[in-house]
Amino acid sequence: MTAVRLALSELRRLAAGRLPKLAIVAMALIPTLYAGLYLFANHDPYGQLEQVPAAVVVQDEGTTTTDAETGEETERDFGRDVADQLLDDGGFGWVETSQADAEAGVRSGRYDAALIIGPTFSADLASAGEFEPQQASLTLITNDANNYLAGTISDTIVGKVRDSIAEEVGTEAADTFLRGFASIHTNLADAVDGANQLLKGATSLDDGLADADEGAHTLADGAAQAADGAATLDGKVGTLASAVGQLDDGAGQLASGLGELRSKTADLPAQTKQLADGAAQVADGNAQVAQYGREAADAAGQVLPTLDGARSDAADALDQGRSDLDQQLSDLCAQVPDDATDLAAQCEDLRAQALDRLDTTRADVDGALDAQRTDVQQAVTTVEGASTKLDQLADGSRQVADGASTLAGATPQLTAGIASAADGADRLADGTGQLADATPALVDGVHRLADGTGQVSDGAAELAAGTTKLADGSGELKSGTQDLRDGLAEGLGQIPDLDDQTREDTASTIGNPLEVRNDSLSSAGTYGAGLAPFFLSLATWIGAYVLFLLVRPLSTRALAAGRSALATALGGWATPAAIGVVQVAAMFAVTKFALDIQPSYGLLTALFLVLVSGTFVAVLQALNVWLGAAGQFLGLVLMLVQLVTAGGTFPWQTIPQPLKAMHQFMPMTYAVEGLRQLLYGGNLATVTRDVVVLLGVLVVALGLTTLAARRQRVWTVTKLQPELVL
Known part of the structure; x- marks a missing residue:
């Protein structure tokens, strides 16, 4: 309780009067003003x-530009497109003006940057498609004397514009390139088709020449044989005259015989017609008989199911009758008096004999029915076989009728043919007479034929030799054409054949081959929220620092009274720590509700800020207790060191090596790190480590203050009259 009383006593001392109260309020609001103004100014x-x-x-x-596929020309103005893109949504407040005005404006500070699109910008972008590549360029004018970050941001914006233009132009160029591939593929496919047709023609030519070569040799052989035959014919043509005379006599006899045959077959069509009509009547009768046979077979097939049904009904009736007889006899025997034992036994015997006799009768009936069913089955089988034979008979008779009808239809043609043959024989006889008259002239022609076939034989031999050479050349043509076809087909397979959608997707990928996907594990949201951990930590240190401009780090009365060193240290820490809680509460409220920076872990963030404030108060208390005014100055120096080592703005790895070594030993490092995790929804395990480190710093600082309080129980001249008072 001593530490609490000391803290309350210090609070009463501080609140004694209007101005001290206002001073406490001012100290409580300093962190809020500092962090709030900085975060508000840098919100977004x-x-x-x-x-x-x-x-x-x-x-x-x-x-x-010229379309490679259609040949159409298109006017392009990429510079105008870039300007329209910037004026529409280009980051800055872009104004289109002249070069002189832009340069003067950047020099005077009226413009923070100027972008100049040169006169050959579009031509340079399109030059690659004409195979006269020129790199297009944009001129960015900045002035760091106006604002350094404005120039840096300008570089970023223009870089995005450059990437956008490069993607558009690259995609368009890739699309044109791929369209060229499509044209090449189409033309090469036509060339392959032409080569296939050429190969087919060469193959046909080769086959034809091979056949021609074979035919030429065959012709040569045939011509030689014809020459030999003609010579032989020439030697035997003398006997032709006598043979023609004999032929003339035979033709006359043939004409006489065919005339007699024509007269005897004149009545044949009518006779065959009568035969066909009779065969058709027989076929109809047999078909009707076969129909009767099928009906009889169907009726016979229904006998067995009917017989089986009747037998089943009779069996059911016998079973029911036996059951009724058994019941009636049982009822009759049951009416026998109990004292007539012999009569009851006789009744039971009679009932058993009756039932046995009924069963025997039923067995005899079943046997008789089985025998009858077997006879009926055989009869049904016989009827069905007869029906099948009748069907065969009907089919055969129908075939006979059809054949007779065909014969009747063909007989007129036969008689007409005989008559025609008789007429032809008459004409043959006339022709042979004329042939006999022309035979002498034929003998003379045969002599001339023998001479001509000799000449044809010599020409055919020369033709065979020429076709052999031509066939050899066509084989080489076929081989070369096949090699051409195969080469074109192989080249066609290596050229891509893309559909429109695939070509557009491929061109887009070539124009922009890399896509950066932002997969953030946690996000601050705005620039101000990103700086919040640093400014909140810095404001908490400043708040703790200004407290000791008004609050005494240790109670002089407690030291003079010989109070416990630990109680004195805790009493001196509790008062500024309590005011620090008010500081962080006001700062947290303004940050959350006024600046709309929403922590992912609201309650944990507030509690963590309380721990940070208490730790910073303990560190500054220890410095003030041990070093006095020099310690208070050292607290300011320590704040400046932590500004650059805590990694609140740039990553701490980017600071120079001497300062980088101090990063791990500064308490603000862990305050900034913990607030980042809590504000943005990061790793709570990291927050736990930061809490442990800050608690360790708090305990060490309070321990050093306790040790100093123990030593300050002894009053010295320097303590009574310090060399420096702030």
């Missing part, structure tokens, strides 16, 4: 870039 500067003036100058003269 990138969202206000449209207020930053910048100039864009368009000097581009445009260019004409």
Whole structure:
């Protein structure tokens, strides 16, 4: 309780009077003012870039591009497109103006940056498609004397514009390139088809020449044989005259015989017609008989199911009758008096004999029925066989009728043919007479034929030799054409054949081959929220620092009274720590509700800020207790060191090596790290480590203060009259 009383006593001392109370309120609000103003001023500067003036100058003269596939010309003005993109949503507040005005504006500070698009910008971008590549360029004018970050941001914005243009132009160039592949593929496919047709023609030519070569040799052989035959014919033509005379006599006899045959077959068509009509009547009768046979077979097939049904009904009736007889006899025997034992036994015997006789009768009936069913089955089988034979008979008779009808239909043609043959024989006889008259002239022609076939034989031999050479050449043509076809087909397989969608997707990927996906494990949201951990930690240190401008680090009365060193140290720490709680509460409320920076872990963030404040108060208390005014100055120096080593803005790995070594030993390092995790929804295990480190610093600082309080029980001249008082 001594530490609590000391803290309350210090609070009463501080609150004694109006100005001290106002001073306490001011100290409580200093961290809020510091952090709130900084975070408010830097809440979202990138969202206000449209207020930053910048100039864009368009000097581009445009260019004409030619579609590689259709040959159509298109006017392009990439510079105008870039300017429109910037004026529409280009980050800065872009204004289109002249080059002179833009340069003067950047020099005077009226514009923070100027972008100049040169006159050959479009032509340079399109030059690669004409195979006269020129790298297009944009001129960015900045002035660090106006604002360094404005120049840096300008570089970033123009870089994005450059990437966008490069992607658009690269995609368009890749699309044109792929369209060229499509044209090449189409033309090469036509060439392959032509080569296939050429190969087919060469193959046909080779086959034809091979056949021609074979035919030429065959012709040569045939011509030689014809020459030999003609010579032989020439030697035997003398006997032709006598043979023609004999032929003339035979033709006369043939004409006489065929005339007699024609007269005897004149009545044959009518006779065959009568035969066909009779055969048709027989076939109809047999078909009707076969129909009767099938009906009889169907009726016979129904006998067995009917017989089986009747037998089943009779069996059911016998079973029911036996059951009724058994019941009636049982009822009759049951009416016998109990004292007539012999009569009851006789009744039971009679009932058993009756049932046995009934069963025997039923067995005899079943046997008789089985025998009858077997006879009926045989009869049904016989009827069905007869029906089948009748069907065969009907089919055969129908075939006979059809054949007779066909014969009747063909007989007129036969008689007409005989008559025609008789007429032809008459004409043959006339012709042979004429042939006999012309035979002498034929003998003379045969002599001339023998001479001509000799000449044909010599020409055919020469033709065979020429076709052999031609066939050899066509084989080489076929081989070369096949090699051409195979080479074109192989080249066609190596050229891509893309559909429109695949070509567009491929061109887009070539124009922009890399996509960066932002997969953030945690996000601050705005620039101000990103700086919040650093500014909150720094404001907490400043709040703790100004407290000791008014609050005494140790109670002089407690030291003079010989109070416990630990109680004195805790009493001196509790008062500024309590005011520190008010400081962080006000700062947290303004940050959350006024600046709309929403922590992922709200309660844990508030408690962590309380721990940070208490730790910073303990560190500054220890410095003040041990070093006095020099310790208070050292607290300011320590704040400056932590500004650059805590990694609140840039990553701490980027600071120079001497300062980098101090990063792990500064308490603000762990305050910034813990607030980042709590504000952005990071790793709570890291927060646990930061809490342990800050608690360790708090305990060490309070321990050093306790040790100093123990030593300050002894009063010295330096303590009574310090050399430096702040």
